[in-house]
Amino acid sequence: MSKISYVNGRYIAHRHAVVHIEDRGYQFADGVYEVIPIAKERIVDGDAHMDRLESSLSALRIAMPASRTVLNTIIQELIAINGLKNGLIYIQVTRGVAPRDHKFPRLTKSALIMTAKSTKPIARDLLENGVSVITIPDLRWKRCDIKSVSLLPNVLGKQKAIEHGAFESWQVDADGNVTEGTSTNAWIVKDGVILTRPRGPEILGGITRESIITLAIKNGLPLREQAFSVAEAYEADEAFLTSSGNYILPVIRIDEKPIGSARPGRITQNILKIYREYVGLLD
Amino acid sequence: MSKISYVNGRYIAHRHAVVHIEDRGYQFADGVYEVIPIAKERIVDGDAHMDRLESSLSALRIAMPASRTVLNTIIQELIAINGLKNGLIYIQVTRGVAPRDHKFPRLTKSALIMTAKSTKPIARDLLENGVSVITIPDLRWKRCDIKSVSLLPNVLGKQKAIEHGAFESWQVDADGNVTEGTSTNAWIVKDGVILTRPRGPEILGGITRESIITLAIKNGLPLREQAFSVAEAYEADEAFLTSSGNYILPVIRIDEKPIGSARPGRITQNILKIYREYVGLLD
Numbered sequence: 001m002s003k004i005s006y007v008n009g010r011y012i013a014h015r016h017a018v019v020h021i022e023d024r025g026y027q028f029a030d031g032v033y034e035v036i037p038i039a040k041e042r043i044v045d046g047d048a049h050m051d052r053l054e055s056s057l058s059a060l061r062i063a064m065p066a067s068r069t070v071l072n073t074i075i076q077e078l079i080a081i082n083g084l085k086n087g088l089i090y091i092q093v094t095r096g097v098a099p100r101d102h103k104f105p106r107l108t109k110s111a112l113i114m115t116a117k118s119t120k121p122i123a124r125d126l127l128e129n130g131v132s133v134i135t136i137p138d139l140r141w142k143r144c145d146i147k148s149v150s151l152l153p154n155v156l157g158k159q160k161a162i163e164h165g166a167f168e169s170w171q172v173d174a175d176g177n178v179t180e181g182t183s184t185n186a187w188i189v190k191d192g193v194i195l196t197r198p199r200g201p202e203i204l205g206g207i208t209r210e211s212i213i214t215l216a217i218k219n220g221l222p223l224r225e226q227a228f229s230v231a232e233a234y235e236a237d238e239a240f241l242t243s244s245g246n247y248i249l250p251v252i253r254i255d256e257k258p259i260g261s262a263r264p265g266r267i268t269q270n271i272l273k274i275y276r277e278y279v280g281l282l283d
Numbered sequence: 284m285s286k287i288s289y290v291n292g293r294y295i296a297h298r299h300a301v302v303h304i305e306d307r308g309y310q311f312a313d314g315v316y317e318v319i320p321i322a323k324e325r326i327v328d329g330d331a332h333m334d335r336l337e338s339s340l341s342a343l344r345i346a347m348p349a350s351r352t353v354l355n356t357i358i359q360e361l362i363a364i365n366g367l368k369n370g371l372i373y374i375q376v377t378r379g380v381a382p383r384d385h386k387f388p389r390l391t392k393s394a395l396i397m398t399a400k401s402t403k404p405i406a407r408d409l410l411e412n413g414v415s416v417i418t419i420p421d422l423r424w425k426r427c428d429i430k431s432v433s434l435l436p437n438v439l440g441k442q443k444a445i446e447h448g449a450f451e452s453w454q455v456d457a458d459g460n461v462t463e464g465t466s467t468n469a470w471i472v473k474d475g476v477i478l479t480r481p482r483g484p485e486i487l488g489g490i491t492r493e494s495i496i497t498l499a500i501k502n503g504l505p506l507r508e509q510a511f512s513v514a515e516a517y518e519a520d521e522a523f524l525t526s527s528g529n530y531i532l533p534v535i536r537i538d539e540k541p542i543g544s545a546r547p548g549r550i551t552q553n554i555l556k557i558y559r560e561y562v563g564l565l566d
Contacts, residue, residue: 007304018301019309021290021396026302027375028434029312060439090383092310100373100398102434102441102466113304115383141436142422150435151311151385153424156343158385183385 004081006074006114011081014115023111024095028102029150031094031111032056035244038079038087038116039279044244046072048207053091056147061104062095065112078116087118088245092149121281122246127272130252130264131167133186133241135230136160138171138179138202145201157182167249168241170233173202177227184243185209188228188236188259189267198225208242208275215274221267230254238265240272247279248272287364289357289397294364297398306394307378311385312433314377314394315339318527321362321370321399322562327527329355331490336374339430344387345378348395361399370401371528375432404564405529410555413535413547414450416469416524418513419443421454421462421485428484437465450532451524453516456485460510467526468492471511471519471542472550481508491525491558498557504550513537521548523555530562531555 003014024030034053037044050068057064066074075089092113098105139153157169161182168181178186179197185206187196194216199205216223233239237260239251248271250264259265264272286297307313317336320327333351340347349357358372375396381388422436440452444465451464461469462480468489470479477499482488499506516522520543522534531554533547542548547555 005304015303017304019304020298021288021300021302021375021398023309024438026306026309027316027432028438029432030435030438033310060435092304100400102438103445104438104442115304117383137425139425141424142420143436148435149310149312150433152313152343152431152433153426155307155311155313155385155387159387162386 003116004078005116006078006112008111008113011077017113017115019111019113020097022100023097024105025092025111025149027100029148030060031062031092031149032060032147033090033092033149034147036075036089036091037244037247037279038084038089039281041079041085042280043075043089044279045207045211046075048210052147052205052207053093057093059143059146060095060148062093063110065093065110074114078114082116082118084116084118086121087116090115090117094149119245122249126167126249128264130250131241132165132253132256133168133170133181133251134161134164134166134255135172135178135233136169138173140171143201144179144204145199147204154182170254172230176229176231178230178233179203180206181241181243184241184246187240187242188233189238189265190232190236192222192267194221194223194267194271195226195228196223197227206242206244208244208247211278212242212248212271212275215278216271219274221271234259236260238268240268248275286399287361288399289361289395291394291396294360300396300398302394302396303380305383306380307388308375308394308432310383312431313343314345314375314432315343315430316373316375316432317430319358319372319374320527320530320562321367321372322564324362324368325563326358326372327562328490328494329358331493335430335488335490336376340376342426342429343378343431345376346393348376348393357397361397365399365401367399367401369404370399373398373400377432402528405532409450409532411547413533414524415448415536415539416451416453416464416534417444417447417449417538418455418461418516419452421456423454426484427462427487428482430487440465453537455513459512459514461513461516462486464524464526467524467529470523470525471516472521472548473515473519475505475550477504477506477550477554478509478511479506480510489525489527491527491530494561495525495531495554495558498561499554502557504554516542519543521551523551531558
C-alpha cells in the first residue's frame with residue numbers, strides 16, 4: 001500500500017498530498033512544525049511535543065488546527081495505516097490559505113498536514129564511532145525558540161556540514177558561543193560535567209534535550225545549562241548531539257579536531273544507555 | 284474567466300493551483316521569489332527582476348527553473364490570459380520536491396509557480412496624505428540580501444504595523460539604524476539630501492530602490508546611500524518608502540512623531556513624479 005499522509009482533513013496517498021500555492025507556509029514560511037519519534041509503535045514524549053506545538057503557534061498567534069485529542073487521533077491513525085513501527089510523525093501547521101499579503105489574513109483556517117516516515121534503527125556505526133561536526137556562524141533570526149518552518153539557514157548549514165564530510169554544523173553566535181546544530185542540540189562534557197546552552201530565543205528547546213536534562217538529574221549525573229564557546233568545545237572531554245530524529249549521537253570531532261580520545265566518551269555512553277531505556281529501545 | 288496561475292509547467296485555474304507538501308518551499312522556506320509590477324500591460328524593470336532572481340537562486344545554489352526567455356514568455360502569457368492591465372506578477376522558485384531532509388536533495392528539479400494579480404491604482408489618499416510607519420527591532424536573519432520566502436519576521440512586523448494603525452514597520456538593527464521596512468525600502472530627506480541605507484546583507488536590494496537612485500542622479504537630486512538612525516529619521520525633513528507593489532509612498536509619521544510638516548515633502552513629490560513618468564503611469 002502506498003504511504004498515506006494527512007492533509008487538511010483527508011487521509012491521502014502521499015504522492016497526491018498537496019497544498020494550495022497560497023498556503024502561507026509556502027509563500028511566507030508562516031507556520032510551525034513538530035517531528036515526533038515513534039519507537040515500537042509508541043509515541044515518544046508526545047505531550048511535550050504537543051506543548052511545544054501549542055507554544056509555537058501561540059507565539060505566532062496561529063490557531064490550533066484541531067484539539068490535542070484530534071491531533072493525537074490523527075497521529076494514531078497514521079501509525080496504524082502506515083504500519084509504522086519505528087519512525088517519525090511530521091506535523092506542520094500554517095496560518096492557512098489567503099491571497100498573498102504579509103499581514104495576517106482575517107478568517108483564515110489554520111492548515112494542517114501530517115506525514116509518517118519509517119526509519120531504520122540509528123546506524124550502529126554512528127553510535128559506536130560517533131560523528132563529526134563543523135562550526136559555522138549562526139545566521140538565523142532572533143526567535144529560534146519558535147519551531148517555525150523558516151528553516152533556510154538551517155538547510156544551508158546542514159548542507160555545509162555534508163560537504164565538509166561532517167554530520168552536522170554547530171552554529172556560533174557573535175560572542176563565539178555555540179547556540180545549537182541546524183537540527184540538533186549541542187552538548188559537551190568537561191571535567192565530568194555535562195554542559196548545554198540554556199533555553200532562550202537563540203535556541204529551540206529540544207524535547208530530547210529536556211528529557212536528557214531530566215534523566216541526567218534523576219540519575220545523579222552532573223549537568224549545567226551553560227553556554228560554551230567553540231574554544232571550550234575543542235577542549236572538551238566528550239561531546240554529543242541530540243534530536244528527535246537521532247536521539248543521541250556521540251561527537252568525536254569538531255572542525256576536524258579530535259574531542260578527548262576521538263571515541264564516544266564514558267558519560268555520553270551512559271546518557272545514551274539511560275535515554276534508550278527511557279525511550280524503550282533497549283527493553 | 285477564473286484567474287489562471289502557472290504551476291510547474293501548467294497553466295491552471297488559480298483555485299486548483301497546488302504544490303506537493305514536500306515541496307521544500309513549504310517545509311524549509313527553501314526558495315526565492317520576485318514580485319514584478321505590470322503597468323499598462325508593460326513589465327516594469329523586468330531585466331532587473333530577472334537579474335535579482337538569478338542572483339538569489341545562485342546564492343542558494345538552486346537551479347534556474349527555466350531560461351529567462353521561457354520565464355518571460357510565461358509572464359507574457361499570464362498577463363494575456365488574465366487580461367492584466369496594472370498589477371503584479373509573483374514568481375516563486377524553490378529547490379523542488381524531495382523527502383524531508385535538511386540537506387540539499389540530489390537530482391531535484393526546481394519548482395516554479397507564477398501568479399498574476401490585478402491591482403487598483405495606488406490610492407490617491409495614500410499618495411496625497413502619506414502613510415505612517417512604526418519602528419521595531421530587526422529580528423531577521425543575516426542574509427536579507429537574498430530574496431527568500433523565509434518571511435516570517437516580515438509577516439510579524441507588518442502585522443504589528445497594522446495593529447498600530449500604521450502602514451509599515453521600519454526594522455532597526457542593533458546599532459539603532461533603520462535597515463528597511465518589512466516589504467519596502469526606507470528613505471529620509473535631510474537638508475535637501477535623500478538618504479537610504481547602502482546595499483549589504485542587512486537589506487534587500489530593492490529594484491524600485493535602484494531605479495530611484497538612478498533617476499535621482501540623472502535628475503541632479505542630491506542622494507547618499509548612508510544608514511540613518513531612528514533618531515535621525517525623527518528629525519528628518521521628509522521620509523518615504525518604496526517597493527515594487529506600491530512604488531513610492533510619502534511617510535508623514537514615524538512612531539507617531541510628525542516628520543517635517545507631516546505632509547508629503549517637496550523632494551518626495553518630485554521623486555514620485557519622476558518615478559511615475561519613468562514607469563509610464565503619467566503618460
